[in-house]
Amino acid sequence: MESIGDLGEFGLIRRVTGRPMGPDVLLGPGDDAAVIAAPDGRVVATTDVLVEGRHFRLDWSSPYDIGRKAAAQNLADVVAMGARPTALLVGFGAPRTTSVEWARRLTDGIVDEADLVGASIAGGDTVGSPTVTIAVTALGDLGGAPPLTRSGARPGDVVAVRGRLGWAASGLHLLENGLDGPAELIAAHRRPRPVYTAAEEARSLGVTSMMDVSDGLLQDLGHIAELSGVAIDITAALVPLPPSLAESSVSRDETPTIPSEGKTSPSESGVGGVPVPDPLHLALTGGEDHAFAATFPGGTSFPAGWTIVGHVAEGAGVTVDGSVPSLRGWDHFRS
Amino acid sequence: MESIGDLGEFGLIRRVTGRPMGPDVLLGPGDDAAVIAAPDGRVVATTDVLVEGRHFRLDWSSPYDIGRKAAAQNLADVVAMGARPTALLVGFGAPRTTSVEWARRLTDGIVDEADLVGASIAGGDTVGSPTVTIAVTALGDLGGAPPLTRSGARPGDVVAVRGRLGWAASGLHLLENGLDGPAELIAAHRRPRPVYTAAEEARSLGVTSMMDVSDGLLQDLGHIAELSGVAIDITAALVPLPPSLAESSVSRDETPTIPSEGKTSPSESGVGGVPVPDPLHLALTGGEDHAFAATFPGGTSFPAGWTIVGHVAEGAGVTVDGSVPSLRGWDHFRS
Numbered sequence: 001m002e003s004i005g006d007l008g009e010f011g012l013i014r015r016v017t018g019r020p021m022g023p024d025v026l027l028g029p030g031d032d033a034a035v036i037a038a039p040d041g042r043v044v045a046t047t048d049v050l051v052e053g054r055h056f057r058l059d060w061s062s063p064y065d066i067g068r069k070a071a072a073q074n075l076a077d078v079v080a081m082g083a084r085p086t087a088l089l090v091g092f093g094a095p096r097t098t099s100v101e102w103a104r105r106l107t108d109g110i111v112d113e114a115d116l117v118g119a120s121i122a123g124g125d126t127v128g129s130p131t132v133t134i135a136v137t138a139l140g141d142l143g144g145a146p147p148l149t150r151s152g153a154r155p156g157d158v159v160a161v162r163g164r165l166g167w168a169a170s171g172l173h174l175l176e177n178g179l180d181g182p183a184e185l186i187a188a189h190r191r192p193r194p195v196y197t198a199a200e201e202a203r204s205l206g207v208t209s210m211m212d213v214s215d216g217l218l219q220d221l222g223h224i225a226e227l228s229g230v231a232i233d234i235t236a237a238l239v240p241l242p243p244s245l246a247e248s249s250v251s252r253d254e255t256p257t258i259p260s261e262g263k264t265s266p267s268e269s270g271v272g273g274v275p276v277p278d279p280l281h282l283a284l285t286g287g288e289d290h291a292f293a294a295t296f297p298g299g300t301s302f303p304a305g306w307t308i309v310g311h312v313a314e315g316a317g318v319t320v321d322g323s324v325p326s327l328r329g330w331d332h333f334r335s
Numbered sequence: 336m337e338s339i340g341d342l343g344e345f346g347l348i349r350r351v352t353g354r355p356m357g358p359d360v361l362l363g364p365g366d367d368a369a370v371i372a373a374p375d376g377r378v379v380a381t382t383d384v385l386v387e388g389r390h391f392r393l394d395w396s397s398p399y400d401i402g403r404k405a406a407a408q409n410l411a412d413v414v415a416m417g418a419r420p421t422a423l424l425v426g427f428g429a430p431r432t433t434s435v436e437w438a439r440r441l442t443d444g445i446v447d448e449a450d451l452v453g454a455s456i457a458g459g460d461t462v463g464s465p466t467v468t469i470a471v472t473a474l475g476d477l478g479g480a481p482p483l484t485r486s487g488a489r490p491g492d493v494v495a496v497r498g499r500l501g502w503a504a505s506g507l508h509l510l511e512n513g514l515d516g517p518a519e520l521i522a523a524h525r526r527p528r529p530v531y532t533a534a535e536e537a538r539s540l541g542v543t544s545m546m547d548v549s550d551g552l553l554q555d556l557g558h559i560a561e562l563s564g565v566a567i568d569i570t571a572a573l574v575p576l577p578p579s580l581a582e583s584s585v586s587r588d589e590t591p592t593i594p595s596e597g598k599t600s601p602s603e604s605g606v607g608g609v610p611v612p613d614p615l616h617l618a619l620t621g622g623e624d625h626a627f628a629a630t631f632p633g634g635t636s637f638p639a640g641w642t643i644v645g646h647v648a649e650g651a652g653v654t655v656d657g658s659v660p661s662l663r664g665w666d667h668f669r670s
Contacts, residue, residue: 027484030558030562031416031485031486032381032412032413033380033416034379035378036379037376038377038378040373041373043370043371043378044368044369044371045368045369045371045380045422045424046367046368047424047458048460049428049460049462049464049468049470051468053465077368081370087380089382091383091470092384093384093386122380123380123381127384127386128386129386130388131468133384133386133428133464135382135470137382137472139378139380140368147362147366147370150365150366150367211366223365227365
C-alpha cells in the first residue's frame with residue numbers, strides 16, 4: 001500500500017492541487033507561499049491544532065470526519081468574527097507509513113467542509129510525525145464590515161445562540177462508554193455542523209458581540225463577559241438541550257467503561273451501570289458543536305434558529321439563574 | 336515548576352499578548368481570530384510544521400533557537416514571494432508537563448526573529464501532544480507588486496543566490512557525529528539567518544523567478560525548472576561553499592557515530608574515523624539555511640552578496656556542469 005512517505009513532502013499538496021480552487025486563491029499550492037484575495041484590505045486569520053488521542057481518536061472517527069471537523073472548527077472561528085472564509089492552509093503530521101488513501105480521505109473531508117462556505121485549501125505542509133497532527137489555518141475577508149469581537153456586549157443586551165449545544169459532548173460520552181446510539185449524537189461528535197450563515201444573520205440583527213462555542217457555553221461566555229467588562233446571566237430553562245441519553249443502548253461489541261472524572265455529571269443510572277450525564281450540564285459545558293453565541297440589543301426580535309438564553313448586566317462573570325456555577329455544584333442546574 | 340498544563344490553553348497566548356504588536360496587527364490574540372492589515376488587497380500565506388526529532392532535537396537546540404528557526408523558515412517563504420511579512424500564527428503542541436519557561440523561551444525566539452522583519456505573533460493555539468510540534472503560519476503583504484513565483488525563469492537568464500549554502504547541513508553533520516566545531520556551522524544549523532532584504536534587492540535587479548532554498552539548491556532549482564518549463568545548469572566552480580569540515584574536532588564528551596546513510600557523501604577521512612562530507616555536496620544538497628535562489632535577465636550586474644551559480648536554458652531539469660547529478664554519483668562533483 002502506498003504510504004505518504006512514498007509520496008514525499010509535495011505529494012499531498014499535489015493531490016490537493018488537483019481539486020479546483022475558489023476565486024479567492026490567486027496562487028495556490030506549489031510555490032513558497034500562496035496568494036489569497038483580501039479585497040477588504042484586512043485579513044481575518046486563525047489557527048487550530050488537532051492532535052490524535054486528544055482531539056480525535058483514530059478508532060472513533062474516520063479520516064474524512066477528522067478532516068471535516070478540523071476544517072469546521074477553524075471556519076467557525078472566521079465566521080464568528082463576521083468574516084467570509086476564503087482559504088485554508090493545512091499542516092499535516094503523521095507517521096510516514098500512513099497510507100495515501102487515509103491522507104486523501106482526510107483531505108477530502110477538509111475540502112468538502114470548506115466547500116460549504118466557498119473556501120479552498122491554498123497551501124500546506126506534510127511532515128513525518130509519530131503523532132497524527134493536523135494544524136489548520138483559516139483566512140477570511142470582512143467585506144468592509146467591522147469584525148464581530150468579544151468585547152462589544154453592553155448591559156441590557158440579550159444573549160442568543162445559533163446551533164447545537166451539548167450534542168458533540170453527548171456523542172463523546174457515548175463513545176467513551178461503548179454505546180452505539182443515539183446515532184445523531186455520535187455523528188455530532190464526529191462531524192460538527194456550524195451554522196455558517198450565523199454571522200450574516202447576526203449582523204442583520206444588530207449583533208454587539210459574537211464568538212463560537214468551542215469550550216462550552218459557560219466558559220466561552222466568560223470570555224465575552226471579561227472582554228466586554230459586563231456580567232452575563234444564563235436562564236437555565238431557556239437553554240436548548242441535546243436529546244436525552246437515557247435511552248442510549250450498549251453496543252454488543254463494547255464493554256462500558258467509567259467516564260473520565262470531571263467530564264460528565266452523573267445524574268441517573270443508565271444502561272449497563274453507566275451514569276447518564278445531565279443534558280443541561282452537557283449544554284452548558286460541552287464544546288465542539290461550534291454553535292455561535294452572540295449578544296444583541298434588548299428587544300431584538302429573532303428569526304427561527306436563534307434562541308435567547310440569557311442577558312447582559314453591569315458587573316462581571318457568568319451566572320446561571322443568578323448563581324455562580326461550580327463544577328462541583330452541578331445539582332444546582334438540574335431541572 | 337509551572338507547566339503549560341497549569342497555564343491552560345489561553346496561557347501562552349496571554350504571555351504573547353504582553354509583547355507589543357506591530358501596526359499590521361489590527362486585532363491580536365484573545366478573540367476567535369486575529370485581524371491583520373492586508374493593504375495590498377491580497378495576502379501571502381504559508382505554513383510549515385516542525386516536529387521534534389525530525390526538524391529539531393531538544394538536546395541539540397535550545398527552545399529559543401527552535402523558535403528562531405521555526406519563524407525564520409516561514410518568514411523566508413513569505414520573503415521569497417516578494418512580500419513583506421506582517422504576522423505569524425503559532426500552533427504549539429507539547430506534553431502538558433512542558434515548563435512554562437521552555438514555552439516562553441520558544442515564544443521569545445519566534446518573536447525576536449519576527450521582529451527582524453517587523454512582523455508580530457497575531458494568534459495561536461496551544462494543545463497537549465506527546466510530540467513537541469510547532470506549526471507556524473506566516474502572512475505577508477505584496478505592496479502592490481506582483482508575487483515572485485517559481486514560474487518566471489526564461490532561457491538566457493542567470494541563476495544567482497543570496498545567503499549561505501550548506502552551512503546548516505554541515506552543522507547537522509557535526510552534531511550527528513558528536514563534533515563540537517566549527518561553532519559557526521553548528522550555530523548555522525540551530526538558527527538559520529535568511530537575508531530578508533533579498534526580495535527587495537532582487538526586484539531592483541529585475542528578478543524573473545525566486546524561491547527560498549529549504550531542501551537543497553539542486554532540488555529547489557528543480558522546482559523553478561519544472562514550473563518555468565526551462566533547464567537550469569549549475570557551474571560547480573561558482574557555487575559558494577561552506578567552511579571545510581576537515582578541521583572539525585571531536586568533542587571530548589561524545590563518541591563519534593556513523594552518519595545516516597544518504598545524508599552525507601563521504602569523501603575523506605576526518606578526525607576519529609568520521610568521514611568528512613564534501614563541501615560542494617553540502618552546498619548543493621543541504622537545506623535549512625534558507626538562502627534565496629533567483630533568476631535574472633542575462634547580463635544583470637549584481638551587488639555584493641549575490642553570487643551567480645548557473646544559467647537558464649531551453650529544456651528541462653537541473654544539471655551540474657552539463658551533467659545530470661545523481662546521489663550515487665557524487666564523485667562527479669568533487670573538485
